[in-house]
Amino acid sequence: EKSKNIILRGAPGTGKTYLARQIAASLIGVDEDKLNESGQYGFVQFHPSYDYTDFVEGLRPVTDDEQEQVSFKLVDGIFKEFCKRATKSDVVGVVDNFDTAWENLIHAINERKDDYLMDRSDVPAMLNSSKSIKFNSVVVTKEAAYKLYCEKDTPLKYKSYHNIVLDHLTKKFDLDPFKEAETVSSEKRKYVFVIDEINRGEISKIFGELFFSIDPGYRGEEKYGIHTQYSNLHINIKEKFYIPDNVYIIGTMNDIDRSVDSFDFAMRRRFRFIEIKAEETTTMWQGQLDDTKIEEATNRLIALNKQIA
Numbered sequence: 286e287k288s289k290n291i292i293l294r295g296a297p298g299t300g301k302t303y304l305a306r307q308i309a310a311s312l313i314g315v316d317e318d319k320l321n322e323s324g325q326y327g328f329v330q331f332h333p334s335y336d337y338t339d340f341v342e343g344l345r346p347v348t349d350d351e352q353e354q355v356s357f358k359l360v361d362g363i364f365k366e367f368c369k370r371a372t373k374s375d376v377v378g379v380v381d382n383f384d385t386a387w388e389n390l391i392h393a394i395n396e397r398k399d400d401y402l403m404d405r406s407d408v409p410a411m412l413n414s415s416k417s418i419k420f421n422s423v424v425v426t427k428e429a430a431y432k433l434y435c436e437k438d439t440p441l442k443y444k445s446y447h448n449i450v451l452d453h454l455t456k457k458f459d460l461d462p463f464k465e466a467e468t469v470s471s472e473k474r475k476y477v478f479v480i481d482e483i484n485r486g487e488i489s490k491i492f493g494e495l496f497f498s499i500d501p502g503y504r505g506e507e508k509y510g511i512h513t514q515y516s517n518l519h520i521n522i523k524e525k526f527y528i529p530d531n532v533y534i535i536g537t538m539n540d541i542d543r544s545v546d547s548f549d550f551a552m553r554r555r556f557r558f559i560e561i562k563a564e565e566t567t568t569m570w571q572g573q574l575d576d577t578k579i580e581e582a583t584n585r586l587i588a589l590n591k592q593i594a
Contacts, residue, residue: 325374
């Protein structure tokens with residue numbers, strides 16, 4: 286808990302991934318067989334082709350059926366999405382009815398046979414393939430409209446059209462005024478992210494500027510947030526990303542793999558390395574083998590290691 290970032294290193298087959306899951310289940314407070322169902326648990330396996338756009342954020346292609354063209358949309362990577370969930374861990378209850386109002390509006394536009402007009406707009410509202418609202422060339426996405434709904438001073442291109450949509454949602458679809466959620470506890474729930482085979486990915490390429498924010502000393506404070514490589518494409522270009530203090534990272538590493546040599550030194554000092562030896566993980570066999578078989582297997586492996594040595 287104190288280290289925040291640990292790497293379990295050892296030879297293949299010593300149960301590093303198994304142990305990482307046990308630690309995660311213990312921190313979160315769930316049974317291990319329920320771990321994959323928990324929103325407080327994340328898992329990824331690095332490989333040589335894995336990069337920043339998969340982990341933090343990046344552009345993803347989307348198609349527009351009407352124009353039959355491919356465009357690109359900024360999408361959060363698996364780790365950034367995980368951190369966003371962790372940030373809201375101590376907030377409960379329904380904050381607003383925006384999702385319901387938006388879906389009702391989308392349905393109404395989709396069902397309308399003739400032009401769908403909103404107050405203060407002479408341009409008909411249509412839908413594109415990603416279910417965003419189009420006014421000719423102007424597109425109002427759900428994400429941008431929600432951001433403006435939560436923060437009235439959000440800088441947006443074509444802000445007037447976003448306000449038209451919000452006004453329409455309020456008048457026609459009973460959108461409630463935004464209010465902050467209540468915090469139920471001063472202690473946030475723990476979130477554990479496991480990175481299997483962490484040394485197989487190109488660490489500097491995957492983490493990018495997260496080298497700074499992953500440091501345990503800079504966790505959980507927005508003042509230590511960083512601008513990502515795609516900050517200029519954010520709805521709010523001043524938005525910063527930081528890793529919450531209730532996020533714990535567990536990496537696993539095969540230390541006989543040649544890729545260990547290329548593991549970034551700047552990242553090494555931000556993790557606590559724990560060696561996992563074969564004789565320490567024989568508990569994996571409990572429930573799989575009877576006691577006599579476990580003792581026999583242990584003795585055989587010890588004898589084999591002595592011979593190798």
